Amino acid sequence: MKTGKGARAGQYLALLAYLVFLAFPFLWLLSTAFKPPRELGSLHPTWIPEDPTLANFRQAFDEQPLLDAAFNSLIAALGAAVIAVLIATPMAFVMARHRTRLAKAATGWVVVSQAFPFVLVIIPLFLVLKNLRLINSVPGLIMVYVVWALPFALWMLVGYVRAVPTELEEAAAVDGAGRVRTLVSITAPLLAPGIVATGLFAFISAWNEFFFALVLLKTPEKQTLPVVLTHFLGAEGVADLGPLAAAAFLATLPSLVVFAIIQKRITGGMLAGAVKS
Numbered sequence: 001m002k003t004g005k006g007a008r009a010g011q012y013l014a015l016l017a018y019l020v021f022l023a024f025p026f027l028w029l030l031s032t033a034f035k036p037p038r039e040l041g042s043l044h045p046t047w048i049p050e051d052p053t054l055a056n057f058r059q060a061f062d063e064q065p066l067l068d069a070a071f072n073s074l075i076a077a078l079g080a081a082v083i084a085v086l087i088a089t090p091m092a093f094v095m096a097r098h099r100t101r102l103a104k105a106a107t108g109w110v111v112v113s114q115a116f117p118f119v120l121v122i123i124p125l126f127l128v129l130k131n132l133r134l135i136n137s138v139p140g141l142i143m144v145y146v147v148w149a150l151p152f153a154l155w156m157l158v159g160y161v162r163a164v165p166t167e168l169e170e171a172a173a174v175d176g177a178g179r180v181r182t183l184v185s186i187t188a189p190l191l192a193p194g195i196v197a198t199g200l201f202a203f204i205s206a207w208n209e210f211f212f213a214l215v216l217l218k219t220p221e222k223q224t225l226p227v228v229l230t231h232f233l234g235a236e237g238v239a240d241l242g243p244l245a246a247a248a249f250l251a252t253l254p255s256l257v258v259f260a261i262i263q264k265r266i267t268g269g270m271l272a273g274a275v276k277s
Contacts, residue, residue: 026252032245033057040241056242057250060232063240066247068221069228074254075138076213076224077206080145081199084153087146089195092157093183097166118211129216136218144212149202156201160194161187204255225251 032040034052039045060066125144126135134140164187172182188195210226217223229251232244 029245029249029252032241033249035242037242056246059240060243060247060250063243064228064231064247065221066225066228066250069223069225070251070254072138072222073207073224073226076141076145077203079139079142080149080206081202083142083146084149084202085195085199088150088153088157088198089188089191090183092154092161093187095154096158096161097169122212122215125212126215135216136222138217138222141213141216141224142206144216145202145206145209148209148212149205153198153202156198157191157194160191164190200258203258207255 031047031049033056034054035046035049036051036053036055039049039051125147129135129140129143132140134143168186168190169182172186177185208226209224210230213224213227214230217227229244229247232240232247
Protein backbone atom coordinates (compact mmCIF):
# COMPACT_ATOMS: atom_id res chain seq x y z
CA MET A 1 0.00 0.00 0.00
CA LYS A 2 2.78 2.42 0.93
CA THR A 3 4.64 1.45 -2.21
CA GLY A 4 1.62 2.37 -4.33
CA LYS A 5 1.26 5.76 -2.62
CA GLY A 6 4.98 6.43 -3.03
CA ALA A 7 4.83 5.58 -6.73
CA ARG A 8 1.83 7.84 -7.21
CA ALA A 9 3.54 10.67 -5.34
CA GLY A 10 6.59 10.23 -7.55
CA GLN A 11 4.41 10.43 -10.65
CA TYR A 12 2.80 13.64 -9.43
CA LEU A 13 6.19 15.16 -8.66
CA ALA A 14 7.49 14.22 -12.10
CA LEU A 15 4.37 15.71 -13.71
CA LEU A 16 4.75 18.90 -11.66
CA ALA A 17 8.40 19.21 -12.66
CA TYR A 18 7.46 18.73 -16.31
CA LEU A 19 4.74 21.39 -16.08
CA VAL A 20 7.18 23.83 -14.47
CA PHE A 21 9.68 23.10 -17.23
CA LEU A 22 7.07 23.84 -19.91
CA ALA A 23 5.64 26.91 -18.19
CA PHE A 24 8.94 28.57 -17.28
CA PRO A 25 9.61 30.26 -20.66
CA PHE A 26 6.07 31.62 -20.87
CA LEU A 27 6.09 32.89 -17.27
CA TRP A 28 9.48 34.54 -17.75
CA LEU A 29 8.21 36.16 -20.97
CA LEU A 30 5.14 37.44 -19.11
CA SER A 31 7.32 38.84 -16.34
CA THR A 32 9.67 40.53 -18.81
CA ALA A 33 6.78 42.14 -20.69
CA PHE A 34 5.74 44.10 -17.59
CA LYS A 35 9.22 45.14 -16.40
CA PRO A 36 10.41 48.74 -16.81
CA PRO A 37 13.79 49.40 -18.49
CA ARG A 38 15.50 49.79 -15.10
CA GLU A 39 14.62 46.22 -14.10
CA LEU A 40 15.39 44.81 -17.54
CA GLY A 41 18.95 46.13 -17.29
CA SER A 42 19.48 45.02 -13.71
CA LEU A 43 22.30 42.58 -12.89
CA HIS A 44 19.99 40.87 -10.40
CA PRO A 45 16.85 39.84 -12.32
CA THR A 46 13.61 39.41 -10.43
CA TRP A 47 10.84 36.87 -11.03
CA ILE A 48 8.03 39.34 -10.33
CA PRO A 49 8.30 42.94 -11.59
CA GLU A 50 8.82 45.31 -8.68
CA ASP A 51 7.28 48.20 -10.60
CA PRO A 52 5.03 46.67 -13.31
CA THR A 53 4.23 48.85 -16.27
CA LEU A 54 2.28 48.76 -19.53
CA ALA A 55 4.78 50.99 -21.30
CA ASN A 56 6.28 48.04 -23.17
CA PHE A 57 2.91 47.19 -24.73
CA ARG A 58 2.28 50.80 -25.74
CA GLN A 59 5.75 51.08 -27.24
CA ALA A 60 5.32 47.81 -29.13
CA PHE A 61 2.09 49.00 -30.78
CA ASP A 62 3.63 52.40 -31.54
CA GLU A 63 6.75 50.96 -33.18
CA GLN A 64 5.25 48.14 -35.27
CA PRO A 65 1.88 47.41 -36.97
CA LEU A 66 1.07 44.47 -34.70
CA LEU A 67 -2.68 44.48 -35.36
CA ASP A 68 -2.26 44.34 -39.14
CA ALA A 69 0.35 41.59 -38.81
CA ALA A 70 -1.88 39.63 -36.44
CA PHE A 71 -4.76 39.90 -38.91
CA ASN A 72 -2.55 38.57 -41.72
CA SER A 73 -1.42 35.68 -39.53
CA LEU A 74 -5.01 34.91 -38.56
CA ILE A 75 -6.19 34.81 -42.18
CA ALA A 76 -3.25 32.62 -43.22
CA ALA A 77 -3.61 30.23 -40.27
CA LEU A 78 -7.39 29.84 -40.54
CA GLY A 79 -7.26 29.41 -44.30
CA ALA A 80 -4.52 26.79 -44.09
CA ALA A 81 -6.30 24.87 -41.32
CA VAL A 82 -9.68 24.75 -43.06
CA ILE A 83 -8.31 23.83 -46.49
CA ALA A 84 -5.93 21.20 -45.10
CA VAL A 85 -8.75 19.51 -43.19
CA LEU A 86 -11.13 19.59 -46.16
CA ILE A 87 -8.52 17.97 -48.40
CA ALA A 88 -7.09 15.51 -45.88
CA THR A 89 -10.39 14.04 -44.62
CA PRO A 90 -11.57 12.31 -47.84
CA MET A 91 -8.00 11.34 -48.71
CA ALA A 92 -7.53 9.74 -45.29
CA PHE A 93 -10.81 7.84 -45.72
CA VAL A 94 -9.66 6.35 -49.02
CA MET A 95 -6.18 5.47 -47.76
CA ALA A 96 -7.53 3.87 -44.58
CA ARG A 97 -10.29 1.83 -46.19
CA HIS A 98 -8.44 0.72 -49.33
CA ARG A 99 -5.16 -0.77 -48.13
CA THR A 100 -3.63 -1.35 -51.54
CA ARG A 101 0.04 -1.08 -52.41
CA LEU A 102 -0.58 2.40 -53.75
CA ALA A 103 -2.17 3.48 -50.45
CA LYS A 104 0.74 2.01 -48.48
CA ALA A 105 3.24 3.75 -50.76
CA ALA A 106 1.35 7.03 -50.31
CA THR A 107 1.42 6.61 -46.52
CA GLY A 108 5.16 5.97 -46.63
CA TRP A 109 5.70 9.05 -48.78
CA VAL A 110 3.71 11.15 -46.31
CA VAL A 111 6.06 10.12 -43.50
CA VAL A 112 9.21 10.59 -45.59
CA SER A 113 8.13 14.03 -46.80
CA GLN A 114 8.26 15.34 -43.24
CA ALA A 115 12.03 14.80 -43.22
CA PHE A 116 12.63 17.44 -45.91
CA PRO A 117 13.97 20.72 -44.47
CA PHE A 118 12.40 24.06 -45.31
CA VAL A 119 15.45 25.25 -47.24
CA LEU A 120 15.21 22.29 -49.63
CA VAL A 121 11.66 23.09 -50.79
CA ILE A 122 11.56 26.86 -50.65
CA ILE A 123 13.06 27.39 -54.14
CA PRO A 124 10.59 25.08 -55.98
CA LEU A 125 7.70 26.60 -54.04
CA PHE A 126 8.93 30.10 -54.83
CA LEU A 127 9.10 29.32 -58.56
CA VAL A 128 5.62 27.78 -58.56
CA LEU A 129 4.13 30.79 -56.79
CA LYS A 130 5.98 33.12 -59.11
CA ASN A 131 4.44 31.44 -62.16
CA LEU A 132 1.02 31.68 -60.50
CA ARG A 133 1.68 35.35 -59.63
CA LEU A 134 1.10 34.66 -55.94
CA ILE A 135 4.41 35.98 -54.60
CA ASN A 136 3.94 38.59 -51.88
CA SER A 137 0.33 37.61 -51.25
CA VAL A 138 -1.50 36.01 -48.35
CA PRO A 139 -3.32 33.49 -50.63
CA GLY A 140 0.07 32.30 -51.88
CA LEU A 141 1.26 31.90 -48.30
CA ILE A 142 -1.90 29.94 -47.47
CA MET A 143 -1.17 27.60 -50.37
CA VAL A 144 2.33 26.96 -49.02
CA TYR A 145 1.02 26.32 -45.51
CA VAL A 146 -1.54 23.85 -46.85
CA VAL A 147 1.13 21.95 -48.77
CA TRP A 148 3.35 21.84 -45.71
CA ALA A 149 0.62 20.81 -43.23
CA LEU A 150 -1.20 18.34 -45.47
CA PRO A 151 1.15 15.31 -45.10
CA PHE A 152 1.06 15.29 -41.31
CA ALA A 153 -2.66 16.08 -41.26
CA LEU A 154 -3.28 13.16 -43.60
CA TRP A 155 -1.16 10.85 -41.47
CA MET A 156 -3.09 11.85 -38.34
CA LEU A 157 -6.52 11.39 -39.91
CA VAL A 158 -5.68 7.98 -41.38
CA GLY A 159 -5.20 6.68 -37.83
CA TYR A 160 -8.53 8.14 -36.73
CA VAL A 161 -10.37 6.67 -39.73
CA ARG A 162 -8.95 3.21 -39.06
CA ALA A 163 -10.28 3.44 -35.49
CA VAL A 164 -13.84 3.87 -36.79
CA PRO A 165 -15.63 0.48 -36.94
CA THR A 166 -16.25 -0.59 -40.52
CA GLU A 167 -19.51 -2.24 -39.41
CA LEU A 168 -21.13 1.21 -39.18
CA GLU A 169 -20.23 1.98 -42.78
CA GLU A 170 -21.38 -1.44 -43.93
CA ALA A 171 -24.71 -0.91 -42.20
CA ALA A 172 -25.09 2.44 -43.96
CA ALA A 173 -24.30 0.77 -47.30
CA VAL A 174 -27.00 -1.83 -46.64
CA ASP A 175 -29.46 1.01 -46.07
CA GLY A 176 -28.57 2.40 -49.47
CA ALA A 177 -26.15 5.18 -48.53
CA GLY A 178 -23.37 5.92 -51.00
CA ARG A 179 -19.73 6.46 -50.07
CA VAL A 180 -19.99 10.23 -50.00
CA ARG A 181 -23.07 10.17 -47.79
CA THR A 182 -21.45 7.55 -45.54
CA LEU A 183 -18.38 9.74 -45.15
CA VAL A 184 -20.44 12.86 -44.37
CA SER A 185 -23.15 11.29 -42.16
CA ILE A 186 -21.38 8.40 -40.45
CA THR A 187 -17.59 8.71 -40.54
CA ALA A 188 -17.16 12.49 -40.27
CA PRO A 189 -19.07 12.86 -36.93
CA LEU A 190 -16.94 10.07 -35.44
CA LEU A 191 -13.83 11.82 -36.72
CA ALA A 192 -14.72 15.10 -35.01
CA PRO A 193 -11.98 14.85 -32.33
CA GLY A 194 -9.40 13.96 -34.98
CA ILE A 195 -10.54 16.69 -37.35
CA VAL A 196 -10.37 19.29 -34.58
CA ALA A 197 -6.92 18.12 -33.48
CA THR A 198 -5.69 18.17 -37.07
CA GLY A 199 -7.09 21.64 -37.67
CA LEU A 200 -5.48 22.87 -34.45
CA PHE A 201 -2.13 21.48 -35.57
CA ALA A 202 -2.40 23.21 -38.95
CA PHE A 203 -3.52 26.48 -37.34
CA ILE A 204 -0.72 26.63 -34.77
CA SER A 205 1.91 25.61 -37.33
CA ALA A 206 0.82 28.38 -39.69
CA TRP A 207 0.43 30.95 -36.91
CA ASN A 208 3.99 30.39 -35.63
CA GLU A 209 5.67 29.88 -39.03
CA PHE A 210 8.44 32.32 -39.87
CA PHE A 211 10.68 31.13 -42.71
CA PHE A 212 8.15 30.91 -45.55
CA ALA A 213 6.53 34.20 -44.55
CA LEU A 214 9.93 35.93 -44.48
CA VAL A 215 10.84 34.73 -47.99
CA LEU A 216 7.47 35.09 -49.72
CA LEU A 217 6.12 38.34 -48.22
CA LYS A 218 8.04 41.51 -48.96
CA THR A 219 5.48 44.28 -48.51
CA PRO A 220 5.38 45.42 -44.85
CA GLU A 221 1.57 45.61 -44.73
CA LYS A 222 1.31 41.93 -45.79
CA GLN A 223 3.83 40.49 -43.34
CA THR A 224 2.74 38.11 -40.60
CA LEU A 225 3.27 38.48 -36.87
CA PRO A 226 6.42 36.28 -36.51
CA VAL A 227 8.15 38.36 -39.20
CA VAL A 228 7.14 41.65 -37.61
CA LEU A 229 8.53 40.50 -34.25
CA THR A 230 12.02 40.44 -35.77
CA HIS A 231 11.74 44.18 -36.41
CA PHE A 232 12.29 44.76 -32.70
CA LEU A 233 15.91 43.67 -33.23
CA GLY A 234 18.33 46.49 -33.82
CA ALA A 235 20.79 46.81 -36.69
CA GLU A 236 23.47 45.09 -34.62
CA GLY A 237 21.15 42.32 -33.43
CA VAL A 238 20.46 44.00 -30.08
CA ALA A 239 16.85 43.46 -29.07
CA ASP A 240 14.55 46.07 -27.61
CA LEU A 241 13.75 43.54 -24.91
CA GLY A 242 10.72 45.10 -23.24
CA PRO A 243 8.58 45.76 -26.35
CA LEU A 244 9.78 42.50 -27.90
CA ALA A 245 8.64 40.52 -24.85
CA ALA A 246 5.30 42.35 -24.83
CA ALA A 247 4.69 41.67 -28.53
CA ALA A 248 5.81 38.03 -28.23
CA PHE A 249 3.46 37.54 -25.27
CA LEU A 250 0.53 38.87 -27.31
CA ALA A 251 1.53 36.62 -30.21
CA THR A 252 1.26 33.50 -28.03
CA LEU A 253 -2.22 34.30 -26.73
CA PRO A 254 -4.26 33.20 -29.80
CA SER A 255 -2.75 29.70 -29.75
CA LEU A 256 -3.50 29.36 -26.04
CA VAL A 257 -7.05 30.66 -26.46
CA VAL A 258 -7.80 28.35 -29.40
CA PHE A 259 -6.48 25.34 -27.53
CA ALA A 260 -8.42 26.23 -24.37
CA ILE A 261 -11.66 26.55 -26.34
CA ILE A 262 -11.47 23.28 -28.26
CA GLN A 263 -9.59 21.04 -25.83
CA LYS A 264 -12.85 19.34 -24.83
CA ARG A 265 -13.47 18.42 -28.45
CA ILE A 266 -9.99 16.97 -28.77
CA THR A 267 -10.41 14.79 -25.70
CA GLY A 268 -14.02 13.88 -26.54
CA GLY A 269 -14.61 10.20 -27.05
CA MET A 270 -15.54 8.59 -30.32
CA LEU A 271 -18.43 6.80 -28.63
CA ALA A 272 -20.15 10.14 -28.06
CA GLY A 273 -19.99 10.80 -31.79
CA ALA A 274 -21.43 7.34 -32.46
CA VAL A 275 -24.39 8.00 -30.17
CA LYS A 276 -25.07 11.35 -31.89
CA SER A 277 -25.00 9.69 -35.26
